[in-house]
Amino acid sequence: MASIGKIARRTFLVGAAAVAGGVAFGYYKYKQPLENPLKKGLADGEATFNPYVKIGTDNRITVIVPRAEMGQGAFTTLAALVAEELDVTLEQIAIEHGPAAPAYYNDAALREGAPFPAFDHSMVAETVRNAMGVIGKFLALQMTGGSSSLADGYEKMRLAGATARETLKAAAAQKLGVPAASLKTEAGKVIDAKSGKSLTYGELALDAAKIDPPSDVALKPRSQWNLLGKPQPRKDMPAKVTGQPIFGIDVQLPDMLYATVKMNPQPGGAMKSFDASEALKMRGVKKVIAIDSLYGKGFAVIADNTWRAFKAADAVKVIWADGPGQRDDAEAKKILADTIAAGGGFSLRSSGDPEKAFADAPREKLVEAEYYAPFLSHATMEPMNATARLKDGVLDVWSPNQAPSVIKIIGARLTNLADDKINVHTTFLGGGFGRRIEPDFSDYAIRIAMETEGRPVKVTWTREEDMSHGPYRPAALAKYRARLGNDGLPVAVHGSVASPSVMAGMVGRIMPGLPTAGPDNLIVDGAYNQPYTIPNFRIDGYKAPLSTPVASWRSVGNSFNAFMYESFMDELAHAGKIDPLEFRRKLMADYPTAIAILDRLKTLSDWGKPIDKTRAQGIAFTISFGTWVGEVVQVKDENGAIRVEKVWIVADPGMALDPLNFKAQMMSGAIYGLSAAIGQQISFKNGAPEQSNFSDYDAMRMNQCPDITIEILENSGHLGGAGEPATPPVMAALANAIYALNGKRIRSMPLNGEVSFV
Amino acid sequence: MKLQVNGTVHELDIEPDMPLLWALRDELNIKGPKFGCGAGLCGACTVIIDGQAMRSCQTAAGEVKSNVRTIDGLGKPDALHRVQQAWLDEQVVQCGYCQAGQIMNAVALLEANPTPSDKDIDDAMSGNLCRCGTYPRIRAAIKRAAAGQQTGA
Numbered sequence: 001m002a003s004i005g006k007i008a009r010r011t012f013l014v015g016a017a018a019v020a021g022g023v024a025f026g027y028y029k030y031k032q033p034l035e036n037p038l039k040k041g042l043a044d045g046e047a048t049f050n051p052y053v054k055i056g057t058d059n060r061i062t063v064i065v066p067r068a069e070m071g072q073g074a075f076t077t078l079a080a081l082v083a084e085e086l087d088v089t090l091e092q093i094a095i096e097h098g099p100a101a102p103a104y105y106n107d108a109a110l111r112e113g114a115p116f117p118a119f120d121h122s123m124v125a126e127t128v129r130n131a132m133g134v135i136g137k138f139l140a141l142q143m144t145g146g147s148s149s150l151a152d153g154y155e156k157m158r159l160a161g162a163t164a165r166e167t168l169k170a171a172a173a174q175k176l177g178v179p180a181a182s183l184k185t186e187a188g189k190v191i192d193a194k195s196g197k198s199l200t201y202g203e204l205a206l207d208a209a210k211i212d213p214p215s216d217v218a219l220k221p222r223s224q225w226n227l228l229g230k231p232q233p234r235k236d237m238p239a240k241v242t243g244q245p246i247f248g249i250d251v252q253l254p255d256m257l258y259a260t261v262k263m264n265p266q267p268g269g270a271m272k273s274f275d276a277s278e279a280l281k282m283r284g285v286k287k288v289i290a291i292d293s294l295y296g297k298g299f300a301v302i303a304d305n306t307w308r309a310f311k312a313a314d315a316v317k318v319i320w321a322d323g324p325g326q327r328d329d330a331e332a333k334k335i336l337a338d339t340i341a342a343g344g345g346f347s348l349r350s351s352g353d354p355e356k357a358f359a360d361a362p363r364e365k366l367v368e369a370e371y372y373a374p375f376l377s378h379a380t381m382e383p384m385n386a387t388a389r390l391k392d393g394v395l396d397v398w399s400p401n402q403a404p405s406v407i408k409i410i411g412a413r414l415t416n417l418a419d420d421k422i423n424v425h426t427t428f429l430g431g432g433f434g435r436r437i438e439p440d441f442s443d444y445a446i447r448i449a450m451e452t453e454g455r456p457v458k459v460t461w462t463r464e465e466d467m468s469h470g471p472y473r474p475a476a477l478a479k480y481r482a483r484l485g486n487d488g489l490p491v492a493v494h495g496s497v498a499s500p501s502v503m504a505g506m507v508g509r510i511m512p513g514l515p516t517a518g519p520d521n522l523i524v525d526g527a528y529n530q531p532y533t534i535p536n537f538r539i540d541g542y543k544a545p546l547s548t549p550v551a552s553w554r555s556v557g558n559s560f561n562a563f564m565y566e567s568f569m570d571e572l573a574h575a576g577k578i579d580p581l582e583f584r585r586k587l588m589a590d591y592p593t594a595i596a597i598l599d600r601l602k603t604l605s606d607w608g609k610p611i612d613k614t615r616a617q618g619i620a621f622t623i624s625f626g627t628w629v630g631e632v633v634q635v636k637d638e639n640g641a642i643r644v645e646k647v648w649i650v651a652d653p654g655m656a657l658d659p660l661n662f663k664a665q666m667m668s669g670a671i672y673g674l675s676a677a678i679g680q681q682i683s684f685k686n687g688a689p690e691q692s693n694f695s696d697y698d699a700m701r702m703n704q705c706p707d708i709t710i711e712i713l714e715n716s717g718h719l720g721g722a723g724e725p726a727t728p729p730v731m732a733a734l735a736n737a738i739y740a741l742n743g744k745r746i747r748s749m750p751l752n753g754e755v756s757f758v
Numbered sequence: 759m760k761l762q763v764n765g766t767v768h769e770l771d772i773e774p775d776m777p778l779l780w781a782l783r784d785e786l787n788i789k790g791p792k793f794g795c796g797a798g799l800c801g802a803c804t805v806i807i808d809g810q811a812m813r814s815c816q817t818a819a820g821e822v823k824s825n826v827r828t829i830d831g832l833g834k835p836d837a838l839h840r841v842q843q844a845w846l847d848e849q850v851v852q853c854g855y856c857q858a859g860q861i862m863n864a865v866a867l868l869e870a871n872p873t874p875s876d877k878d879i880d881d882a883m884s885g886n887l888c889r890c891g892t893y894p895r896i897r898a899a900i901k902r903a904a905a906g907q908q909t910g911a
Contacts, residue, residue: 071853071890233849240854241842243790243829247855250789258784283773305772307780310796381794381802381855381889430792430855431889463795660849664895668852671891694799694887703880705893 037101038064047209049167051103052082052160059188059202061086061093066104067153068097068144068402069236070432071668072723073661076234078153080227080658085161085220087185088201090227095235100404100424104142108152115348115521117529118623118718119591143403145437145552147625147721150657154719155219162220163213171208172199231660236428248400248427251387253456260309260460261291261444262316263298265468265688266323267548271297275317284308288316289451294512295440295549296469300448306460313462325547327687329475333372336477336498336544345496345540346519349528352536357492361483367575368481369568372748373560374681375689376473376553377697382430383466384441388449389456390415395422396456397446400429402436406510410439414446433672434552438471439510464692471509472682473553474499475546476560478527480568483536488576489586492536495565499523500546502556509549519543526561526622526728531594532569532587548684554672555724558624562728563677563735563749566620570736571745580736581607581619593716594621597630597650600711605632605648614638615645618736620729626720628652631670633706633733635741642738643758644674644706647730652713653720662722663710669726670708675699677731679752704758759820763788764831774820778812779803781819782828790829790858794887801886804859804866811866811882829858832865841865844903852890860886864900872907874900 038048045057054062063082069075079095098104116125165185172190173180176197183190191198222229239246264271276288276299284304291298299316303309326332358366386399395411404424411422429436445459476499483492501523504516521528523541553559573583581602588594598621601607605617614637621630634646649666656662680697683690691697731749738755739745746754761768761781768786777796782788782805791814794802798816805814806827814826833839838846841864851857860883867874867882874882879900888896 071851073852231849233846234851236854237846237849237851238835240851240857241838241845241861242833242835243858245789247792249793252787252789305776305780305784306793307776307784379889381792381800381853381887383793429853431853433889460793463797664849664852664892667894668891671893672889675889693797694795695797698799699887699889700891700893701884701887702893702896703884705891708894 034103037099037103045206047205049164049209049213050160051098051101052157053086053164055164055201055205057202057205059200061088061188061201063093063095064098065095066098066142067106067149068426068429068432068436070144070402070429070436072149072665073234073658074144074149075236076232077658077661078149078157079235080232081153081157082161084225084227085158086165088188090232090235092188097426100142100408106141106143106148106152108146108148117349117531118626118720119531142405143437144432145402145434147627147724151626151719151721158219159217162217166214166217167208167211168201168204170211171204174207175199175204228657229655229659232658234661246428247382247430248387248398249382249385249430249460251398251427251458253387253389255455256387257286257302257452257455257457258304258306258309258460259300259302259448259457260306260313260462260465261298261300262313262318262465263291263296263469264320264323266320267325267470269297269323269687270321271299272319272321274299274319278317279312279315282308282312282315285312287451288312289448291444291447293440293443293447294509295443300444300459302448302452302457310462323547323687325687326684328685329374329683332475332546332684333477335546336475339498339542339544340477340479340496345542347538347540348519348521348524350538351534352492354492354494354536354538357483357536358481358494365484366481367484367572368479369571369747371478371480371564371567373476373563374683374749375470375475375548376676376680377467377470377682377691378431378433378435378553379467379697379699380431380433380435383463384461385459386442386445387456387458388445389454390446390449391454393417393421395446396425397423397442398425398427399442399445400427400436401442402429402432402434406437406439407442409510410443411446414443415450433554434556437506438551463694467697468689468692470682471505471549471551473559474502474550478561478564480564482568482572484572484576488578489583490534490572493534495527495539495568496542497524497527497539497561497564498542498544499557499560500548500550501543502550502552504543505550506552522557524561525556526558526624527565530565530623531591533590534587554669555624555727558622558724558728559673559676562620562622562624563731566622566729566732567735567747570618570620570732570739579608584619584621593628593652596713596715597621597628597652600650600713601630601632601648604650604709604711605634607632616737616741618733618738618740620732620736622725622728624725624728626654626718627722627725628716628720629725629729631726631729631733633730633737635734635737637741638758641756641758642741644678644704644734647706647708649708649710649726650713651710651725652716653722654716654718655714656712659712662712665722666710666726667708669724670730671700671705673727673730674734677734677749677751678757679750681750761786761819761822762825764828765825770819772819774818776819777815778805778817778819778822778826779814782814782826788828788830792855792858794856799887800856801863802856802859804862804886806862806866809866809869811863827862829862832861839865840906841868841899841903844899844906847902848895848899850892850895850899852892856886856888860888860896864896864903868900868904868907873904
């Protein structure tokens with residue numbers, strides 16, 4: 001990572017890639033293999049074949065999963081990619097989060113970020129995607145996000161398993177004196193069918209690791225898969241149902257201290273003064289220190305017990321300065337609207353000439369609407385925390401995080417230690433949803449560890465601290481207009497979307513000083529790149545100068561754009577007097593993948609069939625992270641309150657490597673989206689967030705949870721993501737169902753601003 | 759003070775108003791109960807005392823007079839409690855952070871009511887938040903465990 005400064009010499013604008021700092025590189029360097037970080041930490045009798053596989057002479061097989069397990073099941077499915085080719089069962093392997101190392105870069109996350117619709121496979125689109133993948137390798141960005149884990153690992157990890165298998169076979173061939181081609185592998189053994197002899201991988205490991213891996217190995221065709229494509233029991237589950245101490249918050253080290261932080265709740269605001277004299281008299285309190293970080297200004301209390309730290313933090317008298325941001329939501333909305341009014345937006349994809357189409361449009365053919373989505377907290381179940389130890393010139397950080405390479409950057413910046421003196425230990429994550437890509441909680445832990453004379457310190461945030469400090473899903477405002485043709489279908493659609501830039505915010509927090517310029521496609525993601533054929537079409541994005549820190553939140557820009565765009569499509573369908581599902585069928589006629597989803601949804605949900613007057617259905621459709629998803633939501637009026645009764649999801653990820661886990665992710669994404677749509681918002685008053693705990697920022701509960709039916713199709717031809725794509729369409733499908741039920745068109749989230757829910 | 763957890767009596771020198779959650783986690787290194795909200799809103803810290811599901815973040819350690827049951831004493835990976843086994847059979851878990859609390863709440867429910875209806879399950883479980891959205895599988899696992907209970911499995 002240290003090389004980022006050296007390679008960031010000239011501006012290199014890849015389409016809408018917001019990292020405009022510039023990356024100059026050569027093809028030759030890209031082709032060089034990255035160092036295998038496992039070589040350093042091998043135990044006696046253990047051999048490594050590549051960054052993903054370790055085998056011990058005791059037949060212990062370890063697969064490294066370089067993406068964080070935060071509930072999405074990546075641990076099991078990524079390991080299955082290796083196990084499939086290595087010819088071992090999932091029972092035979094242990095799985096570990098790897099160290100932070102360039103070998104584990106994620107290029108698919110950047111590839112997916114290329115500013116083209118998922119269905120665009122033109123040469124330009126593919127060239128830019130490949131270029132972004134190369135950048136991914138150079139930035140050595142090891143992160144879990146963008147629903148990219150499987151797309152990224154699909155080839156790399158199968159190749160890791162296959163090359164290890166072939167070297168094991170080569171070692172066996174030498175020992176048995178037979179050609180490698182005559183050997184087969186099964187359940188962790190190399191077998192010579194002719195002689196009936198077999199050798200375990202453990203018996204071969206040390207010799208095999210000395211053999212140069214073959215440069216060309218054949219991957220199994222899908223028809224020969226034993227594990228992939230079939231539901232696998234999740235390997236992380238036994239530990240999770242028995243309460244094992246696997247999360248960041250459970251880290252326990254000898255001589256460990258406990259701490260908490262309290263930062264100015266007004267983003268960007270300074271700490272004027274603090275008086276810790278009362279706190280320091282309290283039992284167990286060791287130290288109170290000021291924290292002046294890029295991510296917040298405030299203080300930390302170090303104690304011998306977390307609760308004592310919490311209590312003492314409340315006893316510190318502190319005076320905060322105002323932050324530079326908006327004082328309240330009205331001001332935020334005004335800034336968003338003014339940004340659009342000022343003009344100068346960017347557009348990534350357009351057809352025809354919407355302006356011309358609007359110029360002579362008769363009034364009765366015009367449809368206009370304005371939508372708003374609020375700031376949102378991720379509200380992971382496990383509050384932010386991290387543990388750090390700075391001892392004898394070595395920094396260790398135990399962190400439930402989605403981006404270990406970022407923690408290395410932060411650690412080096414704070415301690416001036418060399419990269420090889422910093423170890424990042426990624427624990428299991430009690431939810432991520434994008435929040436744990438952020439460096440703040442690790443940054444604070446490292447700063448506090450610099451004050452504890454070598455003793456490790458675990459820093460746990462209160463829920464109140466977690467919820468009132470973002471970085472948040474950005475607020476967004478959009479204005480849409482359309483002209484309908486005589487057939488009721490839109491002739492022209494124009495949208496203007498204003499939101500603060502997530503990409504600029506994230507880059508600024510990770511690598512301050514790296515210039516961020518140009519458009520941010522995340523602002524228009526989920527609106528500009530949907531498979532509707534509309535002759536005159538353009539979406540303009542506007543980077544709004546709201547200073548509230550904003551971050552990736554499950555499905556990022558899609559999370560607000562799908563609500564707005566798909567609500568507007570519903571409005572157009574009703575204005576044009578066309579059934580909303582049929583309306584989409586007509587506009588998506590060029591995309592058989594979409595049509596198959598809509599047709600299946602229609603059958604599953606009995607769409608269009610009369611139901612009683614207390615019930616109604618709404619539909620929405622979004623491609624995000626390479627996965628095509630259509631959803632129908634059915635609502636029921638229960639004495640004036642809305643119950644979300646049923647949800648049908650039909651999704652096409654190209655291929656479901658674990659169908660059971662894929663369905664679990666679809667369900668999870670939909671419930672996450674429904675929670676937000678029904679009642680979540682972070683609102684601002686006097687410059688600070690108003691919400692602080694689940695009492696005023698709740699999520700869906702079991703008694704509110706709908707029946708959810710999920711079906712998978714595999715027509716799209718490209719491996720898409722699982723963690724995020726079910727979240728975007730569900731919010732619009734719910735709003736559209738409410739309109740179908742009672743004629744109330746709700747254009748502002750959360751929807752409980754205008755209707756009540758059970 | 760004395761605190762009995764999963765049958766073992768511990769001697770502790772702590773303030774009586776320290777929440778049971780932090781006495782367990784930071785003083786006794788019993789990490790099963792999780793910190794989620796500190797305000798009794800999410801259920802991640804649920805333990806069982808006298809047959810009742812209790813929020814350990816809202817229970818003062820000094821007021822606890824009976825044995826505290828936590829997930830750490832419920833079953834181990836090689837000897838699972840029926841409810842834990844049902845959780846595995848239904849592949850309930852995603853991130854898993856709330857599940858210790860969910861399982862303890864379900865255990866308390868099934869001990870009091872071996873054949874809960876959907877409404878009984880809703881009433882007992884709606885105080886336990888899950889941000890991964892595993893509720894439909896939690897419901898299925900509770901029903902599976904209840905059925906196993908009936909047949910003596």
